[in-house]
Amino acid sequence: DGGITQSPKYLFRKEGQNVTLSCEQNLNHDAMYWYRQDPGQGLRLIYYSQIVNDFQKGDIAEGYSVSREKKESFPLTVTSAQKNPTAFYLCASSIRTGAGEQYFGPGTRLTVT
C-alpha cells in the first residue's frame, strides 16, 4: 500500500536536546511538507520541499531544520532553539506543489520537558 509513514508515534525529549522526526513516502510524490498542530490553532507550515535537495521555509521555520536527500524522505529536526517544541507534527506529500490534494502521515506527538 502506498502512503506516508511517520515515526515514532510518540517522542519524549529533555529540554536542550535536538530531536529528529522521520517522514517517509512511497507515493512517488515530488512535494513534501511539515506542519505543526497545536490545540485550536489549526495547521501551521514549518517547511516544504518541491524537489530533492531543495526546501523552503514556511510560516514558522525558526528553531527547525530539514533535509531532502532522497525523494522518499523528508526528516524534520527540532532544535534546542525552538522555544515551545511540544506539539503534534504532521508530514504530508503531494504530486507537486500547486497540484492536487495532500496526503498526510499519522503524525508524531513530541513532548519536551
Add this chain to the structure above:
Amino acid sequence: AQSVTQPDIHITVSEGASLELRCNYSYGATPYLFWYVQSPGQGLQLLLKYFSGDTLVQGIKGFEAEFKRSQSSFNLRKPSVHWSDAAEYFCAALPSGGSYIPTFGRGTSLIVHP
C-alpha cells in the same frame, strides 16, 4: 491576503441529524478547494475536493460539499450524522495555476450527541 475561514470552532449535533460545516475563502480567482477530516491523534484524510465543473461534489463517508462562487463558500454537508463522524474538519484552498501551497482554515470540531 488569501485566506480560508471556518466561522464555527465547535459544532454540536445529535446523531441522525443533518450537518453543515461552513467554509469561506478569499482569493482573487477561484481556488481548488478541499475538505479534510482528522480523528483525534491521527493525520488528515481527504473527504472531497473541487477543481471545476459540477458545483456539488460527492465525497467519502456520505459527505458532500457545494461550491458557491457568489458567496465564496464551500460548505460541507451530511444528511444524517453518525457518532463516528465526531472529529476535526478542515477546509483548505489552493490557488490554481502555479506552485502554491494550500491554506488551511482553523478547523471545526464536530461533537455528536447520542
